[in-house]
Amino acid sequence: MSNEKGTLRQRWAVGGLLLLLAGCSPGTPKYLAGDLNGVNHTSAAINYFMVNGYGGPNISPYGYGGGFCCVSLPSQWSPGLKLKVEWETDPAPYEKIKRKPDGFNFDEAALAKHEANYGRHTAIVELPPYEDELCALEVHFLPCHRVKLSTSCWRYPSPNSPIKEPLNMQEPATCPK
Known part of the structure; x- marks a missing residue:
């Protein structure tokens, strides 16, 4: 009788395993x-950025950054998909910050004064269409804290890139609401 129970358990175990494998x-x-990837069209440095919690690199003014793996997007694009982009800017990235007498460490008060000017921004941005393949998600930071996204396999500044704004954009005197 105990041998029959062992055989029955084995059959259930094998059957369960087959069901699990069928799900895979x-x-x-x-x-x-x-x-x-990121493209910064502004004079402020991007200290970091995130898209739906996926972290991106820092980007110098009027510069590029990226190749960070990976961002995950739904395999099937559908209209109305939106992403949350968060980023921090340093409006004075080339400002000299006072150092301690050791020459290596920053003076805490001077660093705190500099960091008080950092800006933290959030934008909800519509995800552009893509097919069955996703080469990259390219985040473009534009003046007035605007963001554009590209899912094209053509990276900026290729003429085939869907983003056409120039790299060296100037901040207008007043930003539209």
């Missing part, structure tokens, strides 16, 4: 992964 069969994945 290849098919359409729920998400696609791509690199996370």
